[in-house]
Amino acid sequence: MAPPDSPRWPLATELSGTENGKRTTDALPATYHYHEKAGKRAVGDPAEDTLAFLQRELSLGGLAGLMKHLWFAGAERPAMPLHSYVAMGREIVVLDRMDMHLLWANDGRLFVKPVPRFLLSPDFCQSNLQCPDGCTCGDPPANACRGVPRKVALGFLYTYACLISSETDFHVANEKRLLPRREDDQPIEWARWKTLARELLRMHEHDPGALHPRFRRAELRLSRLNTISRLTSIPLFNPYFRGRYNYGSLFRDNLAWMATTTVFVAVVLTAMQVGLATERLRGDATFQQASYGFTVFAILGPMGAFALVILYALFHLVKDLPSLLGARRKRTATGRAVSSAEPKTPA
Template sequence: MVFDRKVALGFMRSYALLVRHRVDFVLARDSHLLPAELDWAKWSDFIFHFRYIEDGDVAKRYHYGQLRLSRLNWAVRLFRPSCATTTWFYELPHWSIDRYIQGAIAPLAFGFASLSLVLSSMQVLLAVPDEGLGLHRLTLSSLVPMRQTFWIFSIIVLLLLAVIWSLLFIIPSVVISWQLVWGFKNRGNSLSPTSHKV
């Protein structure tokens, strides 16, 4: 493997941008990313100049930052690198969906309960006979606008729910389809195994 100065500079610039404060330094040293005998003053003097390196002075892999795990998972599925441990994931996700369900169930349950309460109360108001209201000043003609308003609101709620549920299914399927099409079109343009060492 040939030494590439731009790769080394990009690596050092990454460290310079990630370990900027004393707290970052302590965390990096505790995680064994930096030598234990190195202190903050020496590190600051050493790394200071690497913070101001321009994009043109580093390798292209350091221009864009890190990829999300979801993007890396898709890259593994499409390009099937030999170094991957599985054919589906760059890194295995959580084995249980409990975390995701717990995060999503509370807002969904609250929204469903609120909407059910509103629609049920509207239904009760419309179902009670006019004589049973106990309000003698209300006539049948004065209740017509209220019934029309409730009817329009109910239709709007149903339409909004239809749009929300269709977007919950349509947008992810369009994004996944687009990623698959792009991946299969660019499958032959993937980097060669030797260029991964850059």
């Protein structure tokens, strides 16, 4: 018995404004960045290998390995309208990474990935997000299988159907450049967007399995994802997303909470000192023991916390040292090669 054909692209609404006769690859970006290996970034042409581009562009990255722990980072619910985030004081930060879409940080930032132009072209999606005939979309998927990128793309578009539910959200999205513009640099029509959003909602109601399960939980808390990654990933203690790129910010952020904790400890110690001055608590053995224990903690706690911050910084320094030295050797070798290639000026 032949395996069943994979489902076809379920959306038929054209929003990209492409003219008839244009190639489907015209909806692709100019270039894309990817990592050939750890610490080595490269730039590629998406039109040369569209499948490789889509597998990277629609990849959930490290988030795919944390799927069973996402309950700790966010509730299972759809995304709120965009204007609600603005009213809450969230800063919408445009970041063109699928694995960072709808992640929010403690400082109020909400990372949002803009809608790529090619996902609003049914012809492109039908040609490039359609599995070959006979593909079973197994686990692990075959090299030619496009089931996972298709589910990620549909789940991603479904979040936008939730984010842009009214004309107010539509104007906010265009202001933030979250939606691609037409070829005449005009926003897409609101009526066309409504049609696509309703198609996505009907698809979600009739076939929830067509969407990747990551998008069942819209917003995810970045700090909790970092905690999950530190405890479950190999190597350990690596955050999901490193928001600091220098050691000064690392010490500044950690010293802030240590200073707050020190103030709280100082208030408690003052209250205990007042209690020991009273006749009722002066002879209470339990209160004496509690005061003794908390005093020792107040002395050793800040020292231990500061030592942990120092060790954490040294850990990352030792881990990053090989790549830093390698980059320095490479720059030195390049400089010597350029110097040797320069013509010698006669005396």
